[in-house]
Amino acid sequence: MNAPKPKYRHTVMLVDDEPGISKAIQRILRREGLNILTAQSGPQALDMLKNRETMISLIISDHRMPEMTGAQFLSQARKIVPDAIRFLLTGYSEMDAIIQAVNQGRIHRYLTKPWQDDDLLLQVRQALEQFELTMENKRLLALTARQNAKLKELNHGLEAKVAERTKEIEQKNLQLSALNKELESSFHNTVRSFASLLQMQTPILAGHGRRVSAMAREIALEMNLEQNETTNIEIAALLHDMARLEVARSKHLIPVSQWSLEDQEKYRQHPAEGQAMVRLIGKLDHVGLLIRSHHERCDGKGFPDGLDRFSIPLGAKIIAVADYYDMVVHLEKDKNEAVIAYLKKKPGAGSMNKQILLKKAAIQFIKENSGVIFDALAVEAFLACLSQKGTAGAREKEVGIKQLKPGMVLSRAIYSAKGQYLLPYDTELSEGYIVRLRKIAEGAGLGPIHVLLN
Ligand SMILES: [Fe+2]
Ligand SMILES: [Fe+2]
Structure with missing residues (x-):
């Protein structure tokens, strides 16, 4: 019989009060190269187990012995060497007691007397293999537990390190964003200051830019836009007619429709030229887009690009409302379309205080063109600002x-x-x-x- 080479130098304990049987078994086991311990009684064997110097892989005990039966002995031995495989050697007449012992888990197997040598050897080899597996399993479990503990420790250290780094980064970010904010606001102040100097040359339009800017900002606040976007809208509104200054200087008192075709064409270019003027400043790219689109209309009939309602940036839609209102109320073009339309509806309004008439006419025109020229949501927010009922206005x-x-x-x-x-x-x-x-x-x-x- 060729058996796999065992990983352990196994020790087997034989317990029998009859020296003849013990010797017979020893003879068989010696051929396997096993270490053998022998005892003549249960108590003696228990003593040996308590004082053992080697690991015990297998215990084979006779059942019928004075002082203590084999089943009793193996039951106690289990408490001292729980991993050892336990065999009971017995005659047929004691079967009931044996089956009970097996069922209670006190022994692993029983061998009946007389035995076949080959059969005994086979059972012993299987038992030793089972013992080896148990030991290997235990070793792996212990290894896993150790590695888990190590991993846990490492993880804990890592977590602390990550938390520390995160805190550091958060602090740096905070400093950086404060610095950025400061830089940004000083950058925007430079732009505002520059715009005011430029527009001072044409006082009528300068006041226009400032008022449209303030109104557009109110509308943006009313619409709860993000702070960045609100600032972009405010700056774009301030600069929206910057490129119109040239034409405006001589023509601002005459309605656009009465200008020469050449001047009208020039006028239609002012949004794109305004965008070109800020294009050199990288940070104002988005502002440039808003300037370009402030004369676009929701019905697609605006200029310079004839964009549809979905393509016009919201900021430009907001500026368009504020721009129109200010144009009617403050640029005082008496014969403009809004006033004419209003007087047609309310002929008696001609005797009204001029400022009130202009405001009413502007509001009515904007309301009537909500969704056509102007964006409906921007108009709604604009009206809320005017009525002071809106959060921004109040x-x-x-x-x-x-x-x-x-x-x-x-x-x-x-x-x-x-x-x-x-x-x-x-x-x-x-x-x-x-x-x-x-x-x-x-x-x-x-x-x-x-x-x-x-
Ligand atoms: Fe304009
Ligand atoms: Fe304007």
């Missing part, structure tokens, strides 16, 4: 220079009476600012001041 009040107090926050930018840009919106007024503003008010004069309500 959040500010106009104050005189004498009412200014430190801690007040500007809701709109402050310009000098001549249109020079002085302070951006959202500025918290300090004592120093107020002193300087008073000086300017006494000298060159100041435009209106709006502050946020608490």
Whole structure:
């Protein structure tokens, strides 16, 4: 019989009070190269197990012995060497007791006397293989547990390290975003300041840019747009007619429809030229797009690109509403289409205060063209701002220079009476600012001041 080479140097314990049987078994097992321990009784064998110096792989015990039966002995041995395989050697007459012992798990197998040598050997080999498997399983389990513990420890260290790094990065990001914000706001202030200087050359249109900018910003706030987008809209509105200055200088009092064809053509180019003027400044790309599209119409009949309602940027749609309103109310083209349409509907309105008439005519025209020329949502937000019912409209009040107090926050930018840009919106007024503003008010004069309500 060729058996696989065992991985262990196995020790087998034989327990029998009859030396003849013990010797017979020893003879068979020696041929297998096994280590053999022998005992004549249960108590002696238990003592040997307690004081053992080697691992015991298999115990073969006779059942019928004085002092302690083999089943009793194996049951106790199990507590001392739980991994050892346990065989009981027995005669046929004791079968009942044996079956019970097997069922209770106290022994693994039983061998009947007399036995066949080959059969005994086969059973012993199988038992030793089972023992080896049990040991291997235990070793692997222990290894896995050790590796798991190590992994857990590593993971814990890693988590702490990641958390530490994340915190560091978050802090850096915070610093960076504060720095970026500062840079951005100073960049935008430069653009605002530059725009005010440029537009001061044509005071009528300069006031237009400022007012459209403030109104467009209110509409954007009313529509809950993101802060970035709101700033883009405000800047684009400020610059939207920048390229019109050239034509405007001589023609601003005459309606566009009465201009020469050449001037009209030039006028139709001002949105694209306005975009070209800011194109050099990379950061104003989106602002440039809004400037380009401020004369587009929802029905696709606008210029320069004839975009449809889905293609016009929302910011441009917002600027278009604010632009139209300001054109009618402040550029005072008495014979413009809005006023004519209004007077046709309400002939008696001709005797009305001029400013009120212009406002009413503008509002009616915008309402009637909601969804045609103008974007319906932008019109809705615009009307909410005008009625002061909207969140944006109800959040500010106009104050005189004498009412200014430190801690007040500007809701709109402050310009000098001549249109020079002085302070951006959202500025918290300090004592120093107020002193300087008073000086300017006494000298060159100041435009209106709006502050946020608490
Ligand atoms: Fe324009
Ligand atoms: Fe305009």
